[in-house]
Amino acid sequence: MRNSFLAGLAFLFFFIGCKQDTTVTPDPPNPGPQPGYGYDSTKLTPYALTAPAFFPPIQIPGDNKPYVERIQLGRRLYYDPILSNDGRSCSQCHIQGRGFTSDHISAEGLTVMPHVNLAWNDHWLWNGGYSGPMEDKIMLFEVHDFFQADITKINADTTYRRLFKQTYGVDQITFKEITYALSQFIRTMISQNSRFYQSVTGKIRLTQDEEAGRALYFNERGDCFHCHGAPLLSDNDFHNNGLDSDFSNPTNRGRYNVTGNPQDMGRFRTANLHNVALRRHFMHDGRFKTLEEVVNFYNDPPKPSSTLDPVMKLNDKEQLGLGLSPLEKYQLVQFLKTFTDTTYLNNPAFSKPN
Numbered sequence: 014m015r016n017s018f019l020a021g022l023a024f025l026f027f028f029i030g031c032k033q034d035t036t037v038t039p040d041p042p043n044p045g046p047q048p049g050y051g052y053d054s055t056k057l058t059p060y061a062l063t064a065p066a067f068f069p070p071i072q073i074p075g076d077n078k079p080y081v082e083r084i085q086l087g088r089r090l091y092y093d094p095i096l097s098n099d100g101r102s103c104s105q106c107h108i109q110g111r112g113f114t115s116d117h118i119s120a121e122g123l124t125v126m127p128h129v130n131l132a133w134n135d136h137w138l139w140n141g142g143y144s145g146p147m148e149d150k151i152m153l154f155e156v157h158d159f160f161q162a163d164i165t166k167i168n169a170d171t172t173y174r175r176l177f178k179q180t181y182g183v184d185q186i187t188f189k190e191i192t193y194a195l196s197q198f199i200r201t202m203i204s205q206n207s208r209f210y211q212s213v214t215g216k217i218r219l220t221q222d223e224e225a226g227r228a229l230y231f232n233e234r235g236d237c238f239h240c241h242g243a244p245l246l247s248d249n250d251f252h253n254n255g256l257d258s259d260f261s262n263p264t265n266r267g268r269y270n271v272t273g274n275p276q277d278m279g280r281f282r283t284a285n286l287h288n289v290a291l292r293r294h295f296m297h298d299g300r301f302k303t304l305e306e307v308v309n310f311y312n313d314p315p316k317p318s319s320t321l322d323p324v325m326k327l328n329d330k331e332q333l334g335l336g337l338s339p340l341e342k343y344q345l346v347q348f349l350k351t352f353t354d355t356t357y358l359n360n361p362a363f364s365k366p367n
Contacts, residue, residue: 065214084197113202113363124298124299129288140267152191177194212351223347223348236335251268256279256315260278265298276320280322309342
């Protein structure tokens with residue numbers, strides 16, 4: 014049975030690969046490294062960004078190759094309130110001990126999406142307001158629009174002037190270099206040592222209830238795997254999972270707010286389930302407070318709408334809701350808890366630098 018489980022996961026792995034949007038005005042083209050001011054790329058330490066063999070390949074922009082010094086600079090910026098004008102930092106909403114998320118709800122009524130395994134993302138924010146490389150899209154939005162970073166203030170900091178000169182060869186720091194450095198650090202934030210992954214690689218065996226929950230998760234009975242398949246635990250796509258029938262509240266319209274396409278009404282990006290048991294708010298608006306509430310939601314019939322995702326309709330599109338027994342619901346929750354990665358939560362490489 015163990016071998017068939019691993020083989021089934023291998024098959025699955027092979028085939029599955031806090032603010033609303035505003036317009037970003039990028040910096041003018043940077044002149045690039047200027048000679049004679051201490052920049053020498055050969056003095057930077059190359060960094061091999063790796064993930065388990067069963068993860069998809071990581072795509073890294075050719076003009077932002079990873080180096081240890083750039084990653085360290087991004088880590089420093091991540092924890093530094095210098096990015097904002099009101100004392101905020103990335104780390105205040107993305108807390109390591111909580112899986113790099115928090116209980117914060119934005120003014121628009123949206124929950125904080127976790128910073129984990131973002132190296133594989135190409136859609137950003139709950140409604141996918143930005144699509145494309147991390148550097149040019151979500152990081153630019155965060156620095157330029159969300160934090161409204163004061164470039165003059167950052168350029169006045171002699172430490173950052175020196176570090177950006179050493180790592181990117183610029184005499185004047187712009188939004189581009191800041192987003193590039195942050196992206197370098199965030200790409201290293203890979204969760205790969207949860208109990209679930211340890212069971213996949215044969216290091217541990219799940220308990221009887223966890224194993225039963227795993228079976229539910231990866232078959233049509235629990236039906237989680239269609240949107241939250243391994244190894245990334247998110248398909249990075251958009252779905253209407255039946256949360257609402259009434260979309261008069263703009264917060265609940267999801268991707269429609271980006272595309273204006275009626276077929277996108279109520280569709281949101283699939284949540285990443287790494288360290289999901291540590292969260293206190295679930296769904297885009299945090300309406301559920303426990304994993305048990307989430308499982309109960311999927312167990313009951315979804316709210317009907319014209320854009321309800323077909324995956325919410327089981328048994329040849331006739332049955333609505335999973336119809337799990339109390340024991341099955343308990344087992345599914347126990348399995349979801351195996352996605353907690355204590356190594357990730359305590360990795361000193363991701364913590365606040367001294």
